[in-house]
Amino acid sequence: MKDLRVGIWARLLIAFGAIAGITLLVGVMALLIFEHSSSLVKSITERYIPEIVQVVEFAEIGGEIIAVAPRLLATGDDNARMTIQSDIDKLLVRLNRQIKLMDNATTDFRAEVAKLAGKLKKNLIDLQQMVARRLELQKQLNKMTEGLRWLYADLISEIDPLNQDYAYNLDAELEKLIDAVKRRDQTLSPARLQANRHFKETIEKIRSNGVLLVSLMAQASTSSSLGQINSLAALSNDAIAFLRIDINELSADASLFTLKQVFLEIFLLAEGNQSVFSIKTDIIEGAIKEQATLRKNSVYVNRLRRLIDEIVSKTQEETLEAVTRARKTLERARLLLLAMVSLSLAIAISVLWFYVRGSIVARLAALSRSMGAIAAGDLSYEVPKAGRDEIGQMAVALRVFKDTALNVEEANAQAIIDNAAVGLVIANLDGAIHFFNPMAAALFLTDSEIMVGRSLYSIVVEENRTAFANACDSVLETDMESYVLYTFTGLRSDGSTFPIDLSIRKVHQRKQTSLMITVHDVTEREHAQQLLRKRVREKTEHLSRINLKLRQEIKKRHKTQNVLVQAGKLSALGQLAAGIAHEMNQPLSAIRYYLHNARKLLERGRIEVHEENLQKMGELIERMAKMISHLKTFARWQGDHFALVDVVPVMEQALALVMAKLEKTGVHLVKKYPETPITVKGDAIRLEQVFVNIIGNAIDAVSENPANERDVIIKINASHENVIIGVLDNGPGIDSNNYDAIFDPFFTTKEVGQGLGLGLSISYNIIKGFDGTIVAGKEKGGWTHFFISLPKVIRVAHDSNW
Structure with missing residues (x-):
């Protein structure tokens, strides 16, 4: 009889079929239960939830009415007021619409709500009219305040000259009286002096009371208290009474006519029903009425909320009842489903634990351990016997694989090692x-x-x-x-x-x-390494000798470069000697003139003029000392000491050296500097030498032009990383064949005796030593330019040497 074998697939199919059947039964039961619950949920969503939404809408409308009314009081213009009124009308329309949608509300309830809505509307209209009147009064008050400012300005402009005139007359009378006392003339009476003093005191009182009156009116325009307004009005009346008394005392003076007119206009603003004090009182009283009306609005809204709460209570009771029924139904469904799911879970756990884990996973784990040991090279590991199903067949195949691998390993290893x-x-x-x-x-x-x-x-x-x-x-x-x-x-x-x-x-x-x-x-390798070490040692000695010669040559050339730089500076000073002599001759001539006049001034006793001349001579001597110090610094031998250098002052020092040459040649100089300092790394004297060389060449170039066409432009700009210094001239320009040679030593296009040809070569090497570049070219308009580019350095709290 043939054995009946049930494989792993058939066993798992039976187990999971049972689990699937229970799951299907649970799903059918859940469908029936939730179908019964859907009617309850539908009643809640279609009836009670909309009613709750309406209640929320009522509360939102009431809150918005309470919030928008104070905005109407705080508005400052008609457009904003009309916008707020439009919002209020929309809220009332929404309120009426919600009243019509309330199915559970009685006719009496709707009538009561409509009555409250009408009162709210009338109250809000009254509030709008109050705000409109307050805004109109505020505009009138602002206009009066603006006019008061101009009247105050007229008051000061009229009364201050009068006060000065009376003060002048008083001083004049006082001088006459003093002169008469010196001359012992007793015919002159002090009555006129006393009258002028009385007039001056009266004018000062008028000015003080006028300023006080304007100040009181200005304070009243900004006050927010009725008591303070009344106090300011009383003080204003007192000031007006004093002013009228003082003005009447000076009524005979025709010069006071304009001042009287100014005070008449001020009195009109300070007295009567249309005065600043009256209008401000009306504004404050209107604001008090607006606040009372606003409180009425809050009372109406609260009464509306209490009416709505009655409907809310009824809706809540019905909603809670429906929710309770739905909760009980869902609770029964939950218990039934939980029991069915627990049964399904118990079957699944039993299958997994007793069959899958005990019969399948355990045997697969033992077979996996055998495979791992064989894969690791342990071909002596014992393969377990695993039954007569698919796992048992895998165990048989693994034992065959192990025996085959053992034989192949031994044969291959021996062959590889031997060969x-x-x-x-x-x-x-x-x-x-x-x-x-x-x-x-x-x-x-x-x-x-x-x-x-x-x-x-x-x-x-x-x-x-x-x-x-x-x-x-x-x-x-x-x-x-x-x-x-x-x-x-x-x-x-x-x-x-x-x-x-x-x-x-x-x-x-x-x-x-x-x-x-x-x-x-490695016999051959060791021999090759010995030979290589010998050749490396020989090449190293040869390179050391070459490096020594290169260092000596570089040192020699660096020294020659420094000599050429110094020669270039001395050459530049020689070319500027005439201009410098002229700059020195001017202050010397002035000093000679002042010395010539000194004796005469002393003889005549004009010590003050002599002291002024001495001060001017000191300034001229200081100027000559600064120029001589600058020339000594410029001509001094400089080392390689770099520091932070501000470009603009260095350019100004260079221009000071060539200024005489500029004025003599008649060059029109244009300077375009930045507003903030621009700093580079370098040596100030060498950078100045570069500027002197390039500007001097530009002056020589434009000197060949007509007198009214000699222009030189100096531009200094800074980018994120570089500083660009440009010198442009409208001279005849540089021949295109000479661009490659202009920076070569001793190359020049000038006549014999006017240049050594070292300026641009020295400038090129100086800028290169500053890690910069210098280029020459021609602009579209025919102008010749030299552009110097240097790395920009951000200046820190203190300058540090490099």
Whole structure:
């Protein structure tokens, strides 16, 4: 009789079929239960929730009415007021619409709500009219305040000249009286002096009371208290009474006519029903009425909310009842579903634990461990017997694979080791050789059978055996299986030696750890390395000699460069000598003139004029001292000391040296400087020398033009990284064939005796030493330009030397 085999697939199909059947039953029951619950949810969503939404809408409308009414009080113009009124009308329309939509509300409730809505509307209209009147009064008050400012200005402009006139007359009378006392003339009466003093005091009182009156009116226009307004009005009346008394005392003076007119206009603003005080009182009283109306609005809205709360309570009761019924239905459904799901889960856990884990996973885990051991090289691992199903068939196949791999491994390993192109030596952990391949036997002039059993360390000379043993120990102590390469001296069987590379590696075979040493003969490599070291040593000595000569040459050229720079500065000073002499001659001539006049001034006793001339001479001497100091600094030999340099002052110093040449030639100079300091790294004197050379060349170039066409432009700009200095002239320009040679030493297009041809060459090397560039070219309009580019340096809190 044939055995009936039930495979893993059939068993799992039966188990999961039972689970699927229970799950389907749970789904059908859940569908029936939730179908019954849907009617309750539908009643809640279609009836009660809309009613709750209406209640929320009522509350929102009431809150917006309460919020928008204060905005109407705070508005400052008619457009904003109309916009707020439009918003209020929309809120009332929404309120009426919500009243019509309330199905549960009675007719009396709707009538009461409509009545409250009407009162709200009327109250808001009254509030709008109050705000409109307050705004109109505020405009009138602002206009009066503006007029008051102009009247105050007229008051001051009229009364101050009068006060000055009376003060002048009073001083004049006082001088006359003093003169009469000196002359002992008793015919002059002090009555006129007393009258002028009385007039002056009256004018000052008028000015004080007028300023006080204007100040009181200005305070009233900004006051917010009725009590303070009344106090200010009382003080204003007192000031007006004093002013009228004082003005009447001076009524005979015709010069006071304009001042009287000014005070009449001020009195009109301070007295009567249309005065500043009256209008401000009306504004404050209107604001008080607006606040009362606003409080009425809050009362109406609160009464509306209380009416709506009645409908809210009824809706809440019905909603809670419907929710309670739905919750009980869902609770019963939840318990039934929980029981069915628990049954399904219990069946699934039983299948997984007792069958899948115990019968399938456990056997697969044992088979997996066998596969892992065989894959790791342990071909002696025992493969378990795993039954008669698919897993048992896999175990049989694994045992066949293990036996086959064992045979193939042994055959391939022996073939590879025997035919290796390098010497291979395998020893156990005690250092005893148990394999010596033919290539290794050929290297050491011996036989493989003789070397088996000998000490591993006998293949090197006595001096290297301790180091060899330490290397083997270090390889065995590490967990890594990478090789370590050493160079030793090998010892052949005939006693001869040769250099060898030993690659030491830890290997695992059949659960045994061994040392595998790969042997390479490096006799030719050692010979090549010795030859290479000899040639490197010779080349190094040769390069050292060349470097010494280069350093000497660089030092020599650097010294020559410094001499040329100094010669260029002296040449520039020589070309500017006439202009400098002219600059010196002017202050000397002035000093000579002042000295010539000094004796005459002293003889005439005009000490003050003489002292002024001495001060001017001191300034001229200081000017000459600064110029001489600048020339000494410019001509001094400079080292390689770099610092932070502000470009604009250096350019101004360079222009000071060539100013006489500019004025003599009649050059029109245009300077375009930035407003903020621009800093570069370099030497100020050398940079000034560059500017002098380039500006001097520009002056020489435009000197050939007509007198009214000699223009030079100097521009200084800064980008994010560089500073650009440009010198442009409208001279005849540079020949296109000379652009490549203008920076060469001793190249010049000037006549003999007018230049050495060193200026641009020295300038080029100076700028290059500052890590910058200098280029020459021609603009579209025919202008010649020289542009200098230097790295920009951000100045920190304190300048630091480089």
